[in-house]
Amino acid sequence: MPDEAPSGEVTRPRAQTLLAPRLLAWYDRHARRLPWRAPPGTAAQDPYLVWLSEIMLQQTRVEAVQPYFLRFKERWPTVEALAAADIDHVLTEWAGLGYYARARSLYACANEVAERHGGKFPRTQDALLELPGIGPYTSAAIAAIAFDVPATVVDGNVERVVARIFAVETPLPRSKPELRDKAATLTPQKRAGDFAQAMMDLGATICTPTKPKCSLCPWNDACVAKARGIQDELPRRDAKKANPTRRGIAYWLVDPDGAVLLRKRAEKGLLGSMIEVPSSDWIVGATPDVPDGAPAAAEWQRLPGIVRHQFTHFDLELTVLAATVKARNTDGLWTLPDNFGDVALPTVMRKVVAHAMKHTAYTPNDAAQMFEVAEKPKRRKKI
DNA sequence: TAAACGTGGCA
DNA sequence: TTGCCAAGTTT
Known part of the structure; x- marks a missing residue:
């Protein structure tokens, strides 16, 4: 029997109205302290x-x-500063x-x-949804956390918590609409931002994907999955198909100064706009023949070993070929390894760099030191 | 609707 | 070593 609901509030059974206060009380005591989070119940963020x-x-x-958040916050403290960046x-x-x-x-x-909203983020979920990179989850999260709008925030944590509380046996992703609706019945009108973060904290620390710590859960007496002993099996998921393996060649080209040829990838798509060691196409099947995709004619020497990397939807195996040139005979970003920290090298390319520097002695003096630079470019000097 | 899109930690 | 999958969005 649903309660009488105030206008705009989701109708819910009476027992469920008791759940949010209990979770918020738990959150008041156990909220993780995170650099982007104000303490529970305090002023807006x-x-x-x-x-x-x-x-x-x-x-x-x-x-x-x-670490990324802290560096961005320090370097670009406001949205205007970020908008003005390169x-x-x-x-x-x-x-x-x-x-x-x-x-x-x-x-x-x-x-x-900065340009269309006067430097102020819109306060409604619908307006936030119009902005690039902001979808259903993020619009709800910003509305709730920054503006105290009673939006229902649904991420992977919330889906897991809700699937267990209500013992939803339908596999993800088919169950998403049902999980969202059930999450909405739990969302309180007040402290929605704290509630959202509490749900995510609960999922991250108590209601974990494996071995949930039910004895510590503020909702353990209400959890249908726990009552049935199936909390470890939920949420169910449809089986995923295996990833294919793609193979390619990376070309490590060095000039007499020790500068290495890098280039910028296509603006969009995989690793879009990022910097790479020039490479062939990455194709399913056998490794391409040299000089497929080679940036220049040279006496390419195959380096021992292989660089492996896993993307979300395929595995990658890169063979690395190295050569030296007497002059910079091709266009690109000729970059000294000391400066690799200043370019947008994704992790797969850092692996290529580390591999190449380990197996080439193009700088006889201190290849080891440079390898260290390639392995740990995160601690870089300011530009 | 389903595929594309990174990375790292952990069992 | 391999697979899972996490504070999702875009096309």
Whole structure:
């Protein structure tokens, strides 16, 4: 029997109205302290920092985001500062975090906010949804966390918590609409931002994908999955098909100064707008023949070993070929390894760099030191 | 609707 | 070593 619901509020059984206060009480005691998060129940947070953190957190763990968030916050403290930045500097700062379309959308969004919204983020979910890189999750998260709008925030954590609380046995992603609707029945009218973060904290620390810590859960007495003993099996998922393996060749070309030829990838698509060691196409099947995709004619020497990398939808195996040239005979970004930290090299390309520097002695003096630079470019000097 | 789109930690 | 999958969005 549904309660009488105030206008705009989701109708829900009476028992469910008790759940949100219990979770908020748990959150008041157990909220993780994160650099983008104000303490529970305190003043509103800077919408710019909420937005920045939420974009970074898309499909990305808190631990991976933290150093990136702190560097962005320090370097670009406001949305106007970010909008005024050089996009390549933004991509360089993003390098290693993955899903690089997020960084391009981040920059586009900053410019829209700066130019069309007077530097202020819109306060409604619908208006936020219009901005680049902001979808259903992020619009709800910003509305709730930055503006205290009672929006329902649904991410992977919330889906897992809700699937267990209500024992939803339909596999993901088919169950998404049902999980969203059930999550909406839990969302309170007040402290929706804290509630959203509480749900995500609960999912991240208690209601974990494997071995959930039900004894510590503020909702354990209400959880249908736990009552049935199937909490470890939920949420179910449709089987995924195996990833294919693609193969290619990376070309490590060095000039007499020790500068290495790099180039910028196509603006969009895989690793869009990022910097790479020139390479062939990456194709399913056998490794392409030399000199497929080679940036110049040279006496290419195959380096021992292979560079492996896993993307979301395929595995990659790169053979690395190296050569030296007497002059910079082809266009590109000839870059000294000391400066690799200043370019937007994605992780797969850092692996190529590390591999090439390990197996070439093109700088006889201290290849080892340069290898270290390639392996750990995150601690780089300011540009 | 389904595929594309990164990376890293952990079992 | 391999597979899972995480504070999702875009096309």
